[in-house]
Amino acid sequence: MNTEAQGAAAPMLDQPADRGGRAQPMLIAQGLKRYFPIRGGLLNRRVAEVKAVDDVSFTVLKGETLGVVGESGCGKSTLARLLMHLLVMDAGSLIFDGDPVGTEQGLSLRDLRRNLQMVFQDSYSSLNPRLPIEESIAYSPRVHGMERGQAKRIARELLQRVGLRPEYFGGRYPHELSGGQKQRVNIARALALNPRMLILDEAVSALDKSVEAQVLNLLGELKREFNLTYMFISHDLHVVQYISDRVMVMYLGQVVEFGPVDTIYAQPRHPYTAALLECRLVVDPAGRIDTPPLVGDPPNPINPPSGCRFRTRCPHAETVCERTVPALGAWNGNTAAHLVACHMAHPGSGHSRAAPAPVVH
Amino acid sequence: MSGALVEAPPAADARAQGVPAREAEPATRVRGYWGNVWQRLRYDYATLFFLFVILLIVASAVFAPLLSPFDPNKASMAHRLKPLFYHDNILGTDEQGRDILSRILYGGRTSLLMGIVPVVAATFVGGLFGVVAGYAGGRLNTIIMRSMDVFFAFPSVLLAVAISGSLGGGMVNQLITLTVVLTPPLCRVAETSASQIRSMDFVDAARASGASTVSILLHHVLVNVVSPVLVYASTLVSASILLASGLSFLGLGVSPPTPDWGLMLSTLREAIYVRPIVCAMPGVAILLTSIAFNLVSDGLRQAMDVKA
Ligand SMILES: Nc1ncnc2c1ncn2[C@@H]1O[C@H](COP(=O)(O)OP(=O)(O)OP(=O)(O)O)[C@@H](O)[C@H]1O
Ligand SMILES: [Mg+2]
Secondary structure, three states, X not given: OOHHHHHOOOOOOOOOOOOOOOOOOXXXXXXXXXXXXXXXXXXOEEEEEXXXXXXXXXXXXXXXXXXXXXXXXXOHHHHHHHHOOOOOOOEEEEEEOOEXXXXXXXXXXXXHHHHEEEEOOOOOOOOOOOOOHHXXXXXXXXXXXXXXXXXXXXXXXXXXXXXXXXXXXXXXXXXXXXXXXXXHHHHHHHHOOOOOEEEEEOOOOOOOHHHHHHHHHHHHHHHHHHOOEEEEEOOOHHHHXXXXXXXXXXXXXXXXXXXXXXXXXXXXXXXXXXXXXXXXXXXXXXXXXXXXXXXXXXXXXXXXXXXXXXXXHOOOOOHHHHHOOXXXXXXXXXOOOOEEOOHHHOOOOOOOOOOOOOOOO | XXXXXXXXXXXXXXXXXXXXXXXXXXXXXXOOHHHHHHHHHHOOHHHHHHHHHHHHHHHHHHOHHHHOOOOOOOOOHHHOXXXXXXXXXXXXXXXXXOEHHHHHHHHHHHHHHHXXXXXXXXXXXXXXXXXXXXXXXXXXXXXXXXXXXXXXXXXXXXXXXXXXXXXXXXXXXXXXXXXXXXXXXXXXXXXXXXXXXXXXXXXXXXXXXXXXXXXHHHHHHHHHHHXXXXXXXXXXXXXXXXXHHHHHHOOOOOOOOOOOHHHHHHHXXXXXXXXXXXXXXXXXXXXXXXXXXXXHHHHHHHHHOOOO
16 A cells, blocks of 8 residues: 555545435436437538437436446447546436536536546547656546646555556556556546546446456446446446446336346346347357347447337337337336336336226216 | 456566565556656667767757857858868868858757747647547537648748748748647647547547536547657658758748758759759758658657557
8 A cells, every 4th residue: 555645644625525415326317319420421511310318318327337238339428428528419418416517506527527437448549648647647637627746646646546656657658558457547537526426438348358347346346436427338248237226228228127136137127138138048158259239230220210119129029119108207106216118018008918007087 | 356367477577577566556657658758768779879979969059059050140251161171170161261060050049949939839839729620529629620621722831931931031931930830730640640630439438427518638648649749740850850940041031141951052052063062951950850750750650659
C-alpha cells in the first residue's frame, strides 16, 4: 500500500451528495430513443435509419448492479452513450437521483458527469496514446478545477487501488500495457471524479478468463469501497449472472425482459431470454465453445420486423405477434418486479399460449 | 488489497527503472511525449547529422556577410563564367562575373526564407482549419474542406504560377503565394488525423468528464495531430524551396539583382554548355537543402511514432 501518499490525506473530490434518499432510484430512464440516419443517394439524403435504441425505459436502483445483456448490435453501447449524454437522444428523458437531467431546475450536464462515469468498451481507443496513463487519469479532476500536483497524487492512488503500482505504471503509455492493465486504467480514470454510478460497457469482455475474474473481483471491491452503483453491460451471461442484482435483456434496440437476476435465470418469460439461457446450459461451461445462442441472424435493425421484433426467430410466433407490438409489462398479473415484452406472458393478448383476459365487470 | 490482483511488472522493467525511491513525491520521472521523442532522436545519428547540415546551411545564410569572399552583386566583365577554383572565386563566376559562392551564400537567405516561412504559416493556417474541420465534422467540415479542394484541384506549380501571376512579383507576394499553395495539403492532413481522433473513445471519455471543447482540442486532439502534421510540414520545406525557385526561374519571384538559388539557375542556364559544373552549383545548393530536410523529416517521423 502506498502509505506515504495516504499520509498526505486522500484528497479526492467529494462524492456528490445523495439527494433523493435511499428509496429514490439512482437513475430513471424514460422512453429513450436514438435513430441513426443512413444517408445515401444523390444529395446525401436520409434514406433509412437504424433504430439503435427504440423507446427504452428502465430504472437503476441505488447500490445495485444492473446487468444489460443482448446480442451484438442490439444497442447496448448506444444506450450507454445516451445515458452519458455523449449522444443526443431523439426522445426520452433521464432522472438522476430524483433530479431531471438537463432541465432548468434539474441537474446540469456537468453535475451529471460528476455523478455518472463510464468505462468504455474498446480499451484500445479509450486511452490517449500520447499521454502517460497517469496524465490520462489526472485529466478529469483537473477539468473540475483541481490543481495539477493533487490531481496526479489522486491518479497514483487510484492506480495503486486498481492494482497497478504507480512507480512502474504511472509514466507508461497505453501501448505499453496489456489489455487487462488498460482496463484497470480505464476503471481508475472513471473513478477519478469520485462518481456515484459507473456504466461498464463490456468492461471485461476482451479479457482472458483469469484476468476477467481478477477485474470482476476488483469491481466488486471498488463497489463496496466507493459506494457505487453499476450498470454492467455484457454479452456474457455467466458474468452477468455473477455480478448483477437485476438484469435487463435487450433485443434490437428494445427491452424484452427485465427483472431480478435469479428470477430471470430460473424462469425466463421471454422466448429470446429463454433461448439465450438454454444455449448457455447446453454448452458445457468448461468447454467454452462459442456457438451462437440462436439460429439465424438477428434481423436488420434498419427494417425491424413489424409487431414483436423477435417473431422472425421465435418458435411460438403467431399472427398477433406480427400485428401488435407487445408492451413491456408485468406478466400474468405478477409483481411489477419482473417485466416482459411478450404476448404469451400477457393475459388476453390473443396469443394461444397466453392466459385468457381477466373478466372486466 | 489482495496480492493476486497486482499484476507483477516484468523484471527487466524493475531494473531499468531502479528501485522506487522512498520519497513521498513522484517515484518515477514521467517523461512527457516530447521527452520520449528526443530520447529516440538522440540515438538516430543519421538524422542528427542532417539536422546539423541544416543548421550549417541556415548559419551560412545568416552569416553570409561575414563568410562571403566577395560582394554578391559586384560584376566584372573581365571575369565572366570562370571555372571552379579560379583564383579566389572558389565556385567560379557567373555570366556577369559575380562570385558564385558569395551569391549562393546570400541566395540562401531568400531561399530558406521561401522554404520556411510559407511552411510555418501554412502549418498554422492549414492546421487550424484542418483540426476544426476534423473535430467539428458535419457541415462545417464540408464547407472548409470543399473550399480547400478548390485549391487542391490544381497542380501546385500551376496554382503557384496563377496566384503569383495575378498578385505580381516580389518577395512578399511570393511568400503569400507559397502559403496559399501549401495550406490545402496541410489542412487535409490535419483534418484526416483530427477526424480519426474525434471518433476515438478517449475523446468521448474526456467529454464524459465534462471537459470543454477547447480543453479537449488542446489536451487530446492536438497532441495526436501535431506529429503527422509536423512530419508532413517538414517534407514541404524542400518542396517550397523548389517551388519558390521555380517561380523565380519564371520571373515571378524576386527580381534579378537579388541573389536567389532559383533565379541563379534561371540566368545561368544559358551558359550550361560553357561551364556546366559552375552552372549546376545553385542546383546543388537546392538539392542539398531539400535532401537534408527530407531526411530529417523522415527521422522525425520515426521518432514521433510512439509504437515504433
Ligand atoms: N454512430 C453510429 N452511426 C450509425 N449507426 C450506428 C452508430 N453507432 C451504432 N450504430 C448502429 O446501432 C446499432 C447498435 O450499436 P451498438 O454499438 O449500440 O451495439 P452494441 O449492443 O453495443 O453491440 P456490441 O455488443 O457489438 O458492442 C448497430 O446496428 C450499429 O450499427
Ligand atoms: Mg457495444
